[in-house]
Amino acid sequence: MSFKDKTAIVGIGETDYVKGSGRSEVDMMLEASRKAIADAGMKPSDIDGIIPPPGYTYSEELAANLGVEDLRYAATINMGGASPNAAIQHAAIAIASGVCNSVLITLGWNGYTAMRPKPGQPPGRSAGIAVLNNAIQGFYLPYGVSAPVQMYSWLAMRHKQMYNTPDEATGHIAVACRKHAHLNESAFMRGREMTMDDYLASRWVSEPMRLFDCCLETDGAAAVVITRADIAKDTPNKPVYIMGAAEGHPYPADDIATRPDPFRIGLSFATPKALEIADIKIHDVDFLQIYDCFTYVVMLQMEAMGLCERGETYDFVKDGNIELGGHYPLNTHGGLLSQAHVWGLNHTTEAVRQLRGTAGASQVKDAELGLVTGWGDLGDGSIVILRN
C-alpha cells in the first residue's frame, strides 16, 4: 500500500522574513500556522495532527494556542534542516493510513537574532540536535570546527580535487538563486545584484566555501497544511498532491568523518524510493527546490539524485539550465541563499505556489511536477515529489 496521491498540500502560510524579528519563535509559528489554515479554508479545530520542528516549541503548545482539542497525531522529526521536508512524508503516511485527517507542519526560528544576542534580551529556545553532540563536541570542536560550513568544507574540497570541479559550478547555483530572488518581493536579497565575478571575488569562509556559497541567516516562520485527497477537493485553492516522498541517512549518520564514501548522502538512499512511489523519473520534474544551506550541498544533492553524474554538476548548471526559462529552474523564490532561511519550508511553500500557478513573476510555465528536498544533521536527506 502506497500513500501516492492520497494526500495534498492545501494551505501555506509565512511571516515576513527579517533580520531582527523581536518576536518569539512560537509567536511567529502561530502567525504562519493561522495563515496556512486560513489558506486551506479550514478552522484551526479542523487540524488533528501537528509536526512541530525539533526545538523551539511542542505540538501541545501549538495545539493549545490554536484550539486543537482533538490532537490525534503529534510527531517530531529529528533531521536538522531536513526535518520540515521529511515531515511531509510523515504527514502523508499518517493521513493515508487513517490515523488523522489534516496535519499542520510549521517551522519558525530567529536564525539571525539568536546568533547575535543582545544584553537584556530574553533567551530564545534552542533547536534539538542531540544526535550530533557526541561527534561535534568530542571530536570536531577541539579542532576548531563548530559551524556547518566548516564541517562541509572538506567534502567540497575533496569533490573539487577528485572531479576538478570548477568554482563556476557552485557559482552558477549562487547566481541562479540570486536572479530568482530579484523576482520575489519577500526575498531578502531582492535588488542586490550578484554576478559571477562578484561570487568569485567574495571572501573565503572555510575553503573552498566563499561568503556567497553560504545561506542567509534570517528570522521568520512558515507553515503548511496537508489533508486527505477527498477533503482537498473541496478546499479553496488547487490541491498540490504528494506523489512520493522518502527520507535517507548517510552511514554512519552521526559522524561525517568516517563515511567510506562521503558523497553517498541521505538523498542517495531516499531518491530511488521516492521516485518508485511517485512512479516518475528524476528528469520528469519541471522545477527543483533544493535545500541550499550551501551551494556545495546543492551540488552534492543534484549528483546524489541522479540529475547529473558525479562530478558533472558544472555541465548541468551552466548555460542557464537552472534558471527560469531553463530546463530545471532551481529555487525559484531565491532559496536559503537569497530569499530567507526557514529550514527549507519556504521551498515547499514556493513549490505549492508554482503548482497552483500563482508564483507570479517567477512562475515556471506549465509547471505540473516539482521536486523539493531537505538536508540537515550532516547529510540526512529527504525528498518530496509534488504534482498539481
Next chain:
Amino acid sequence: MTNALPGTSPEKLVFPDQSPDTTYQDFLRNNQFCIQHCNECQNFLFYPRLCCPHCSSVDLEWREASGKGTVYAVSIVRQRPEKGGDHNVVLVDLDEGPRLMSRVDGIPNEDVKIGMKVKASISVNTDEDGDTRMVVFREA
C-alpha cells in the same frame, strides 16, 4: 535459539564500565593514541563506540594506533587574528582504516595536500579547565 548476530552471545555481550570516550581520553593522558579494534570482524573503528559499526559486535578491544595516515581532505578555516587566525582542518585516513578529523601542524596551511603522508602526535592544550589532549598530525 541461536545468535544470528556476531558478538551477541551472552558471554560476549559485555559493555564497558565507562564511556568509550572517557577511555579514549584516559589513553591520551597516558600519551597513547589508541583506537578500538573489533575482535569479531577485525575492523578498527573511530570515533569510540559501544558497538562495532561494521558488525554490531560489542567485543571491542583498545589497541595503540600506528599513528600513520594519509590526508583524505583538507580545508582552511579563515578567521580574524583575534579569533585565533586561519587554521587547517583535515580528514586523515589512518593506516588501520578509520578516518578522523584533525589538523596538520608544522607547515603552512596552504602546503597541506590531499594524499600527504602524515604521522600522529598528541598535543596538550592548557587552559583554566586544565589540560586537554588531542591527536594532531605532522608531515611524515
